[in-house]
Amino acid sequence: MNIHAPSPETDPTREDAAKALAVLRRWAGEASLAEIERLDPAVMRLVLGPANSYPDLSREFPEALLVDEAYRATLPDLQNGPASLIRGAAARIQHVGISNFRLPIRFRTRDSGEMLLETSVTGTVSLEADKKGINMSRIMRSFYKRAEEAFSIEVIEAVLDSYKADLDSFDARIQMRLSFPMQMQSLRSGLSGWQYYDIALEVAEQDGVRQKIVHLDYVYSSTCPCSLELSEHARRERGQLATPHSQRSVARISVVLDDDAGVLWFEDLIELCRLAVPTETQVMVKREDEQAFAELNAANPIFVEDAARCFAERLLAEPRIGDFRVVASHQESLHSHDAVSVLTEGSTFAQPSLEPRLFGSLIHGG
Known part of the structure; x- marks a missing residue:
């Protein structure tokens, strides 16, 4: 006669899951939030419910925070994301940029x-069909690099060359x-x-x-x-x-x-x-x-x-x-x-x- 031992690979039943959850909740009731977080952040929501699982975030503005290159590298940059993030038609955009960016300019x-005159600037570039977007602040930074110069056609052309190169655009x-x-x-x-x-x-x-x-x-x-x-x-x-x-x-x-x-x-x-x-x-x-x-x-x-x-x-x-x-x-x-x-x-x-x-x-x- 052949005797088959229970397989350890048997899929858990709903009853098994309920018992495990009860054990987890008993443990969580005695553990600190930090201990729960270290085990698995998802456990907090699972055992405490959505209302109690939101992390305890600081409400003070961190004035002493210093942004170095390592931290900057962790920041999300959706505009420079892959083409898979594009919404709508994958079409070339003729003009995308900023309008009514104001600063005093010497003419x-x-x-x-x-003459020092208040000037409203519109700066745009073309965007190819396979690119998600542009970093628009680069257009503004191109102007501020030359803010102390008296503007002429030649200076404006230099600004155009600068942000055209920064944004890798054709037009x-x-x-x-x-x-x-x-x-x-x-x-x-x-x-x-x-x-x-x-x-x-x-x-x-x-x-x-x-x-x-x-x-x-x-x-x-x-x-x-x-x-x-x-x-x-x-x-x-x-x-x-x-x-x-x-x-x-x-x-x-x-x-x-x-x-x-x-x-x-x-x-x-x-x-x-x-x-x-x-x-x-x-x-x-x-x-x-x-x-x-x-x-x-x-x-x-x-x-x-x-x-x-x-x-x-x-x-x-x-x-x-x-x-x-x-x-x-x-x-x-x-x-x-x-x-x-x-x-x-x-x-x-x-x-x-x-x-x-x-x-x-x-x-x-x-």
């Missing part, structure tokens, strides 16, 4: 001076927005005041081609030529006093800089706009200046189509400018809508679609 001026872009002050003389009284111009300076590299672009918002008054003639008709034919309608208007001038033709200063572009459309809004005004401004508007009535072409005429004649775009908005006082126009030269700004809020962004509030 060079045409008269060899410098990159920097845009710096600022409010640039220039003193403006009144028309007749001899007073002067500061006029502020919204300017954006952009350096972009795509597929190995680098472009330098300046955007300027130029604010002017536009008197409607039709309304001017109708007002004169009422005066002449019926002795009726009438005034033509005019309105604050804005042109956003975007130009690609030609590296080989010399420096185009902010002041140069502003003066070019003044030559194209001389009815720039005023800063300091006395009665004689207000009268002069009325005369200046009457001498330069302008439709929005005229404005775009007048700016284009001056831009085409400037050898330091390559491709350009003019976006003009006459914010009508007669109508409850605006009159707008867009004129482009070259391929850089040519596009069949317009940003939904493009013209709305041209409204300059107080």
Whole structure:
């Protein structure tokens, strides 16, 4: 007769597990939390239940903690994780980075001076389809490395090269927005005041081609030529006093800089706009200046189509400018809508679609 001894490999039953758990709980009832933790952290939750198993964490900020390379190496870095962590489509991203990172930057001026101006920075790079993300703080650190330098196109290009290399990207872009002050003389009284111009300076590299672009918002008054003639008709034919309608208007001038033709200063572009459309809004005004401004508007009535072409005429004649775009908005006082126009030269700004809020962004509030 064959006798089979019980096999020690027999799977435990639920009853066996219940007995083992009871033993474990009796032991845990006498043991310290540290002893339970040393046995197995999972035991704490198993024997004490979820409510009592949360570790006793310190609530004091560890001011004395020193971060060395060994500790830093233990920190999780999800953005540099494997492609398996990517969520959504494994697609290339054209722009990823930071927007409205602000810092004071010293800009060079045409008269060899410098101005310290608050600047809003947008910095982006391309991200290949097999990469999870980027360390965005590197973009900011690239700027702070050169924070003491007076910024020029060359310095901005160096910053672009720096964070493009740090982030191992093919394409990159920097845009710096600022409010640039220039003193403006009144028309007749001899007073002067500061006029502020919204300017954006952009350096972009795509597929190995680098472009330098300046955007300027130029604010002017536009008197409607039709309304001017109708007002004169009422005066002449019926002795009726009438005034033509005019309105604050804005042109956003975007130009690609030609590296080989010399420096185009902010002041140069502003003066070019003044030559194209001389009815720039005023800063300091006395009665004689207000009268002069009325005369200046009457001498330069302008439709929005005229404005775009007048700016284009001056831009085409400037050898330091390559491709350009003019976006003009006459914010009508007669109508409850605006009159707008867009004129482009070259391929850089040519596009069949317009940003939904493009013209709305041209409204300059107080």
